[in-house]
Amino acid sequence: MRIVYVNGDYVPEDQARVSVFDRGFLFADGVYEVTSVLGGKLIDFAGHAARLKRSLGELAMAEPVGEEELLAIHRELVARNGIEDGLVYLQVTRGAADRDFLYPEAGTTPTLVLFTQSKPGLADPARAAKGLSVISIPDRRWGRRDIKTVQLLYPSMGKMMAKAAGADDAWMVEDGAVTEGTSNNAYIVKGDTIVTRQLGEEILHGITRAAVLRLAAEAQMKVEERPFTIEEAQGADEAFVTSASAFVMPVVEIDGAPIGGGRPGRVAARLREIYLDESRAKAV
Ligand code: PMP
Numbered sequence: 001m002r003i004v005y006v007n008g009d010y011v012p013e014d015q016a017r018v019s020v021f022d023r024g025f026l027f028a029d030g031v032y033e034v035t036s037v038l039g040g041k042l043i044d045f046a047g048h049a050a051r052l053k054r055s056l057g058e059l060a061m062a063e064p065v066g067e068e069e070l071l072a073i074h075r076e077l078v079a080r081n082g083i084e085d086g087l088v089y090l091q092v093t094r095g096a097a098d099r100d101f102l103y104p105e106a107g108t109t110p111t112l113v114l115f116t117q118s119k120p121g122l123a124d125p126a127r128a129a130k131g132l133s134v135i136s137i138p139d140r141r142w143g144r145r146d147i148k149t150v151q152l153l154y155p156s157m158g159k160m161m162a163k164a165a166g167a168d169d170a171w172m173v174e175d176g177a178v179t180e181g182t183s184n185n186a187y188i189v190k191g192d193t194i195v196t197r198q199l200g201e202e203i204l205h206g207i208t209r210a211a212v213l214r215l216a217a218e219a220q221m222k223v224e225e226r227p228f229t230i231e232e233a234q235g236a237d238e239a240f241v242t243s244a245s246a247f248v249m250p251v252v253e254i255d256g257a258p259i260g261g262g263r264p265g266r267v268a269a270r271l272r273e274i275y276l277d278e279s280r281a282k283a284v
Pocket of ligand 1: 034180181183184185205206207208209242245
């Protein structure tokens with residue numbers, strides 16, 4: 001049985017307990033991170049730890065443990081569950097308090113939960129060989145998407161809409177422009193230029209996005225950070241998404257229109273390769 005971490009204890013998953021008064025449960029008053037594991041090692045742990053700190057700060061939530069201890073907990077869970085390839089999910093909530101919209105005045109002890117998911121072959125080339133089909137849907141999330149909160153109901157609805165339409169995922173559109181995917185950042189490629197939306201409160205600041213844009217610049221690729229429309233994407237040479245669990249994943253169809261002849265493009269393939277190479281080399 002899987003061993004999970006709850007507030008200082010490593011316990012079998014069926015013995016893990018969180019209070020019914022936990023504000024994560026009652027108010028979605030919590031933030032999370034997902035760090036991938038390849039070859040038993042964590043990919044870009046420092047990036048995820050830094051974003052977690054920022055999310056907590058934006059919500060005036062206490063840091064449950066320091067970064068070193070957080071790393072130790074991640075490693076311990078990976079080891080105890082024998083994870084070769086997979087994910088570590090981490091969630092911090094403001095903790096348990098009698099139900100009230102106001103943050104508890106005396107402060108609460110934050111709740112810290114981590115668990116692993118084993119995903120053999122997470123980085124297998126076969127996963128990226130086919131590419132994804134996406135549909136566009138209106139972006140109906142709250143306005144602070146830069147904070148990685150556990151309010152994932154709309155993205156969850158978006159994945160269901162995609163499934164109902166026979167697609168793999170959805171790209172969200174606001175004021176005529178693509179914000180991001182339901183659980184990833186969105187990109188198009190036109191000629192030799194990679195286009196992706198600029199950072200702001202409208203999108204999550206992807207850890208994979210930061211690494212991929214840095215690697216693209218190092219490889220002398222041109223990058224434009226600006227909004228783009230679904231029409232522009234449909235006329236692009238390539239499209240792809242990035243996330244900690246999908247790395248760089250080609251998109252080959254948008255609202256029924258094939259992109260780049262309906263096959264994964266070269267830029268996405270190259271970025272996936274250099275991202276995975278570097279990530280593996282630097283994994284902890
Ligand atoms: N945008 C959204 C809305 C997401 O949920 C995610 C994945 N959590 C991403 C982008 C990608 O972020 P990262 O590369 O840090 O996984």
